[in-house]
Amino acid sequence: MSKGVYINGKWSAGDGDWFEKTCPATGETSWEGQAASASQVNAAVEAAQAAGVAWRHTPQHDRTRILEAYAEAVGERAEQISEAISRDMGKARWESMGEAGAMRGKIAVSIQAQVERAGGRQDETAFGSAHLTHRAHGVMAVFGPFNFPGHLPNGHIVPALLAGNTVVFKPSELAPAVAKIMVECFEAAGLPAGVLNVIHGGRHTGAALLDAEINGLLFTGSANTGTAFHRHFAGRPEVILALEMGGNNPLIVWDPADIEAAGDIAAQSAFLTTGQRCSCARRVYVPQGKFGDSVIEAIVERARSLKIGAWDEDDVFMGPLVSEQAAQAAVDFQTMLSKAGGKPLRRLKRMDRGGGFVTAGVIDMTDAGNVPDEELFGPLMQVFRVKDFDAAILKANDTRFGLSGGLVSDDDALWLRAHNEMRAGILNRNRPTAGAAGNMPFGGPGLSGNFRPGAYYAADYCAWPQASQVADTAERMSAQGFGKKA
Incomplete structure (x- = not known):
């Protein structure tokens, strides 16, 4: 049994509800234990508050040195990290190894x-000097997602600690196992006790953390959950919120020279990580006519030929969805699209091997009505035929979200239009929409977030600026500045 609470440098059993996670590929139990209770959540926050005094006063170079040592520890445990991720959420081993590498590179x-x-x-200045410094917020609550259970919370935790904050981390209950290894890496790096605390659990544990005396909430997850968090903190501007909430992302494919390359980019955009990336393309727009038909045929062929299997099988492109419930939800979403007028070209189906395994699907939504503006976390691509590029841009922007988007085209003029007109925080040309760089911002407008992009820009929401005017001694102000009329 795993221990569900890490407070002030010590693991202990949780006092809350029992829960377990099973591997969606094998059915084996990957984590089991009791969730943190509300009182344990408060104890974790109190430990972070107490540790924050010394941590904020730790010189920047010492905090940096500890985080650099953490990077080395993560590198040494990459195999262990990747296996924990794959066992929990089913990600193919090559992908989870990439995630472990991204965790190290993030530092x-x-x-x-x-x-x-x-x-x-x-x-x-004439009176002395003017100073710009940055100050920590205090205790930051980090809610981790299941799809990148190491890399994405790591992308909040590391900049928060560098800025002098302390952290209470709630991993996703769908992928909890990697958190223990992350703690071991921080301990090996010499992070002081209480600076990072971990509370395992689901909805009740998360609700208790929201109600605790935190100074910031750093969240990656669904729009429904993120907007609920936003409402929870309404009227509390003193709590910093950084919300990354996914997208219903468009990809336009328009007269590139190589149809096969376009098919590759579209399939990568839609089916990487079994469609469980918030930057995956959900909607693809092609021109009416022979070229568009050829692109759709190429996408369907790739969906048909993908190798699907368990994380420890060789040459697997796509693993299962995170759970049986997620697999059924994907099938139900496809059924809903079909009832709206969609025509499945390659059905997303649950596979005979059970668990979270599904096939990749493609559905033609050109003649459908009332298509929902929703994000399905699964390998289902909606394709649309449109009459011209104006219509493609209009349809691409017809969404409440704005995380990622893309254009596959050799035409520089079309790229200039797309770059100026498409509403997406991550906008790629002739590259999959799911490709994002850690040294660039990650986020977007609309329901994709609250204009606090992560990745390279995470430093912005982890500290607040302080401006100071400094004179070495107190001197009387000039006559013009005090006590007399100018």
Whole structure:
């Protein structure tokens, strides 16, 4: 049995509800234990508050040194990290190894971002000097998602710690196992007790953390959950919120020279991580006619030929969805689209091997009505035929979200239009929509977030700026500045 609470440097059993996670590929139990109770959540926050005094006063170079040591520890445990991720949520091993590598790479990026975006400067003035510094918020609650259970919370935790904050981390109950390894890496790096605390659990544990005396909430997850969190903190501007909430992302494919390359990019955009990336393409727009038909045929062929299997099988492109419930939800979503007028070209089906396994699906929504503007976390691509590029841009922007988007085209003029007109925080050309760089911001407008992008820009929401005018001694103000008329 795993222990569900890590407070002030010590693991202990949770006092809350029992829960377990089973691997969606094998059915084996990957984590089991009791969730943290409300009183344990409060104890974790209190431990973070107490540790914060010394941590905020720790010199920046010492905090940086500890995070660099953490990066080395993560690198040494990459195999262990990747296996924990794959056993929990079913991700193919090559992908989970990539996630472990991204976790390590994030530290150097975060250090550079902290210097560039949240550093300090001093300017000489007539009276002395003017200073810009940055201050920590305090206790940051980090809610981790299941699809990248190491990399995405790591992308909040690392910049938060660099800035002098302390952290209470609630991993996703759908992928909890990697958190223990992350703690071991922080311990090996010499992170002081109480600076990072972990509370396992689901909805009740998360609700208790929201009600605790936190100074910030850093969240990656669904729009429904993120907007509920936003409402929870309405009227409390003193609590910093950074919400990354996914997208109903469009990809336009328009007269590129290589149809096969376009098919590859579209399939990568839709089916990477079994469609469980918030930046995956959900909607693809092609021109009416022979070219568009050829692109759709190429996409369907790739969906048909993908190798699907368990995380420890060789040459697997796509693993299962995170749970049987997620697999059924994907089938139900496809049924709903069919009732709206969609025509399945390649059905997403649950596979005979059970668990979270599904096939990749493609559905033609050109003649459908009332297509819902919703994000399905699964490998189902909606394709639309449109009459011209104006219609493609209009349809691409017809969404409440705005995380990612893309254009596959050799035409520079079309790219200029797309770049100027498409509403997406991550906009790629001739690359999958799911491709994002850690040294760039990650986020977007609309229901995709609250304009606090992560990745390189995480430094912005992990500290607040303080401006100071400094004179070495107190001197009387000039007559013009005090006590007399000018």
